[in-house]
Amino acid sequence: AQRVTQPEKLLSVFKGAPVELKCNYSYSGSPELFWYVQYSRQRLQLLLRHISRESIKGFTADLNKGETSFHLKKPFAQEEDSAMYYCALRDAGNMLTFGGGTRLMVKP
Amino acid sequence: EAGVAQSPRYKIIEKRQSVAFWCNPISGHATLYWYQQILGQGPKLLIQFQNNGVVDDSQLPKDRFSAERLKGVDSTLKIQPAKLEDSAVYLCASTPGGRGGLSTDTQYFGPGTRLTVL
Numbered sequence: 747a748q749r750v751t752q753p754e755k756l757l758s759v760f761k762g763a764p765v766e767l768k769c770n771y772s773y774s775g776s777p778e779l780f781w782y783v784q785y786s787r788q789r790l791q792l793l794l795r796h797i798s799r800e801s802i803k804g805f806t807a808d809l810n811k812g813e814t815s816f817h818l819k820k821p822f823a824q825e826e827d828s829a830m831y832y833c834a835l836r837d838a839g840n841m842l843t844f845g846g847g848t849r850l851m852v853k854p
Numbered sequence: 855e856a857g858v859a860q861s862p863r864y865k866i867i868e869k870r871q872s873v874a875f876w877c878n879p880i881s882g883h884a885t886l887y888w889y890q891q892i893l894g895q896g897p898k899l900l901i902q903f904q905n906n907g908v909v910d911d912s913q914l915p916k917d918r919f920s921a922e923r924l925k926g927v928d929s930t931l932k933i934q935p936a937k938l939e940d941s942a943v944y945l946c947a948s949t950p951g952g953r954g955g956l957s958t959d960t961q962y963f964g965p966g967t968r969l970t971v972l
Contacts, residue, residue: 750896789857790897790945790963832896840885840949841910842961844896 748773750835752845759823760853767818767848769807769833778836779809779816782844785829793818793831803827823852856880858964860946866970872934875967879927879948885909887961888921888931889945897945903929933969941971 749772759765771777781793794802796809796816807818816833833845859878867873879886885904889897900919902909906926914921918937923929933940943966949959 752896755894789965792960834896839902839910840951840959841887841899841902842897844898846894846896 748777748835748837748843750833750843750845752831752833752848754848755846756849756851758851758853761825762822765818765820765823765827765850765852767831767833767850769816769818769845771814771816771833771835773814773835773837775838777809777811779807780834780836780842781805781807781816781818782832782834783829784832790832823850825852825854828852858946858948858962860944860964860967862967863965864968864970866972867936868972869938870935872932873936873969874930874932875944875946875969877929877931877946877964879929879946880950880962883948883950883962884926885949885951885959886923886929887947887949888929889947891943891945891966893942900931936969936971938971941969943968 751770779796782790783793784790805820809816828851830847830849832847834842836842861876887902888900890900891897900914901911901921903923906923921931945966946964947961949961951959
C-alpha cells in the first residue's frame, strides 16, 4: 500500500527566508504527486502537481524518484504563506493518500 | 461555479447516537469522495463513488459507517452508532471524471463537517 510521510508537523520561518517542506512517499507504481494547502478558515485546495512542473505562488516541487521525495520549496517566504500543507499521492484508481501535514508559520 | 457543499458544518452528539452528513458535489462531477480527517492527521479516504456506484470502500468501517449516492448526485454518510474515536472532520470532494478519469482531474473539497462525539 502507498504511504506519504511529512516528517515535520510544524515549520516556522521568518518572512523572506527560504522554505522547504519535506515529503517522502512509497508506492509500487508510477506516482502522481500533489501538494494541497489549507489556509485559515478556508477549504483544502490544490496548490500544485508534479506533472504540471509549474510554479504557483512562488512554490515549486520536484519529483525525485530516486529518493522517493516531492519536497515543496519557496525561495522567499511571505506571511500569507502561513497555512497547513499536505502532500498527497494519487494511485491508478484516482484515489488520494495524504501525508499528515505540515503547518507553516511565517513570522514577520 | 458553486463549490462542493456540505451540511451541517458542526455536529455534537453523544456516543452510541447516530449522525448523518450530507454532500452536494459540483454540478456535473461524476466522482465523489468522503474523507475522515482526525485532528493532527491528513485526510483519509473512506469511500469513493462514481455516479451512483461504489468504486472503493475498503477503508470504510462498515460495521458502523454507511454511505449512499442513490441518484448519482448528492451523497449522505451515516455513522450508527458513533464512538468517541469518530470525532473528526468529514470532508467531501468531487472530480469531473469517472474511474478512468483524466490524470488532470483535480479533487475539489467541501468545507467539511466537524463531528464531536462526547
